[in-house]
């Protein structure tokens with residue numbers, strides 16, 4: 001059971017919706033339709049990132065939200081192309097909140113591990129943002145288990161904690177079962193996995209000859225396009 005709740009106290013839904021295709025393969029109209037279908041199905045968790053489609057994903061999600069977020073969990077991520085320094089994080093969070101049109105980001109993730117910036121600076125900044133009410137929960141994505149534990153130790157000293165972890169996890173990518181899921185269970189960290197359908201591979205569409213990201217996107221072709 002996750003500790004994560006909306007601002008008005010509703011528990012996070014078991015399923016979440018990733019808005020990574022907003023502003024890429026999804027235009028404003030289909031994004032709106034998908035959002036509404038999710039809400040009608042009881043999904044209250046929406047995930048995006050500063051870096052998705054040059055900001056278009058956050059912006060499009062913000063247009064749909066129109067400031068509404070008290071009954072939703074909006075997760076976004078710090079930039080994945082620069083170090084997680086205090087200045088970079090503050091500037092990026094301000095930009096994300098502007099694009100999303102919300103005062104507080106519910107889950108704010110580090111998109112990737114940054115070996116250059118001391119954890120004390122990075123997590124100290126996140127804790128400060130939390131105490132100022134600009135973010136509600138702290139998340140990490142694409143972190144190894146040792147990095148999660150090291151970060152958690154730093155968080156505990158400054159009286160906060162890692163609340164959420166976003167690893168890649170699906171039936172053909174199960175590496176997280178070895179160390180990451182156990183560490184999250186032990187530390188009471190909610191797991192919000194990405195690519196649950198293997199980027200489309202697990203829908204079966206490719207066996208029936210359909211086209212998709214496995215042909216069109218280099219990253220996905222490398223991850224999921226192997227003949228086996």
Ligand SMILES: NC(=O)c1ccc[n+]([C@@H]2O[C@H](COP(=O)([O-])OP(=O)(O)OC[C@H]3O[C@@H](n4cnc5c(N)ncnc54)[C@H](OP(=O)(O)O)[C@@H]3O)[C@@H](O)[C@H]2O)c1
Nearest residue numbers: 018019020047141194195196197198199200203205212213
């Ligand atoms: N933290 C990170 O580093 C990271 C990385 C990647 C993703 N994410 C997050 O996780 C979310 C989901 O990632 P993902 O898009 O890789 O995940 P996914 O859920 O594994 O794949 C979604 C894709 O599956 C295909 N699909 C889904 N339902 C289908 C259906 N009924 N029939 C046919 N095809 C269907 C579509 O492929 P086509 O698009 O090919 O049609 C769709 O875009 C993203 O939106 C993002 O929020 C985070």
